[in-house]
Amino acid sequence: MQGLSKSFGRANVWSDVSFTMPRGEINVLLGPSGTGKSVFLKCLIGLLKPEKGSIFIHDTDLVKCKSDKLYEIRKLFGVLFQDGALFGSMNLYDNIAFPLREHTKKNEREIRDIVAEKMAMVGLTGDEKKLPGEISGGMRKRAGLARALVLDPEIVLFDEPDSGLDPVRTAYLNQLIVDLNQATDSTFLIVTHDINTAQTLPDNIGIMYHKHLAMFGPRELLLTSDDPVVAQFLNGRKEGPIGMSEEKDADEQAAEAGGAKFAVPPMKPQLLPLDGGTRAAVGRRLERVMGMLHELPDRAQRAIVESLSPTERQRFGVNGGSAQHRDEPTTEFPRP
Numbered sequence: 034m035q036g037l038s039k040s041f042g043r044a045n046v047w048s049d050v051s052f053t054m055p056r057g058e059i060n061v062l063l064g065p066s067g068t069g070k071s072v073f074l075k076c077l078i079g080l081l082k083p084e085k086g087s088i089f090i091h092d093t094d095l096v097k098c099k100s101d102k103l104y105e106i107r108k109l110f111g112v113l114f115q116d117g118a119l120f121g122s123m124n125l126y127d128n129i130a131f132p133l134r135e136h137t138k139k140n141e142r143e144i145r146d147i148v149a150e151k152m153a154m155v156g157l158t159g160d161e162k163k164l165p166g167e168i169s170g171g172m173r174k175r176a177g178l179a180r181a182l183v184l185d186p187e188i189v190l191f192d193e194p195d196s197g198l199d200p201v202r203t204a205y206l207n208q209l210i211v212d213l214n215q216a217t218d219s220t221f222l223i224v225t226h227d228i229n230t231a232q233t234l235p236d237n238i239g240i241m242y243h244k245h246l247a248m249f250g251p252r253e254l255l256l257t258s259d260d261p262v263v264a265q266f267l268n269g270r271k272e273g274p275i276g277m278s279e280e281k282d283a284d285e286q287a288a289e290a291g292g293a294k295f296a297v298p299p300m301k302p303q304l305l306p307l308d309g310g311t312r313a314a315v316g317r318r319l320e321r322v323m324g325m326l327h328e329l330p331d332r333a334q335r336a337i338v339e340s341l342s343p344t345e346r347q348r349f350g351v352n353g354g355s356a357q358h359r360d361e362p363t364t365e366f367p368r369p
């Protein structure tokens with residue numbers, strides 16, 4: 034995305050949003066309620082049109098392309114809407130088969146195999162005949178996910194897949210997302226308000242705040258950041274520049290000034306695939322992140338180097354401190 038801006042009438046939602054989602058990686062988008070995350074996802078699939086900027090998928094600019102091209106490009110996307118957006122009068126099987134019947138020429142036997150595979154993936158085998166109204170919220174999310182995956186999308190957008198789920202189901206869903214990313218090597222963009230999800234699931238994190246994309250980068254950059262907005266959001270604190278109606282006013286901020294300064298807590302480990310394997314994105318990401326290491330703040334550099342295996346450290350010619358040295362002053366890394 035390059036220089037993207039979206040307004041409704043005279044009300045600007047966000048402007049000048051630019052970033053690149055690295056292929057096959059898991060990206061999480063955070064931000065206070067009403068900052069335009071859902072609007073952003075809708076722009077990405079061409080349901081809403083930004084008035085400025087470009088969205089490149091391969092070599093096509095979604096903002097400027099013709100409607101037949103947009104229709105083609107949309108097939109590369111899978112979308113899990115916030116409420117699952119299932120058709121209430123169709124059973125789960127027909128809901129999940131819908132995109133295949135609509136967008137492909139596959140016969141019913143082929144469709145049956147694909148639907149069975151996706152339903153097994155999300156743990157819904159045996160629930161084919163149930164109607165959306167007869168199942169729990171968690172099951173609806175998983176059915177929505179199966180439907181989002183049915184065309185083997187290159188890019189999957191999730192709008193709050195974990196909202197309304199209990200902590201145990203959220204943990205299962207996050208594990209499922211990691212395992213799906215391993216199985217598909219598709220690019221994931223997940224909007225969430227769940228801090229634990231943000232701390233453990235993504236390769237990269239973005240934060241929407243104050244009508245722009247305040248920061249987007251590797252998880253180590255945001256999770257070690259002491260930027261007031263980023264640290265407040267990623268640690269779910271009341272103290273900081275974000276208030277109930279997005280931005281605190283001067284009085285509220287002044288009342289807090291001089292209050293306790295919070296230390297950035299240590300990073301939690303990232304969720305790994307259940308089968309002990311490695312996601313294809315991990316190797317590509319390592320190259321990418323090591324290539325930008327020297328552009329990152331010291332704390333992020335240290336977190337990245339600490340996450341490397343001894344062999345990787347040797348390969349990239351860096352010596353990181355161990356976790357005990359977390360608070361020591363800057364470690365010097367040789368420049369390539």
Ligand SMILES: Nc1ncnc2c1ncn2[C@@H]1O[C@H](COP(=O)(O)OP(=O)(O)OP(=O)(O)O)[C@@H](O)[C@H]1O
Pocket residue numbers: 041046064065066067068069070071072073
């Ligand atoms: N179709 C629309 N027409 C006019 N305004 C809209 C439309 N869709 C969204 N908005 C406005 O755009 C802003 C961003 O809405 P959006 O739903 O993207 O927020 P969000 O970040 O997803 O919030 P939440 O975290 O609560 O889901 C809001 O002020 C909303 O009222």
Ligand SMILES: [Mg+2]
Pocket residue numbers: 070071072192
């Ligand atoms: Mg939303």
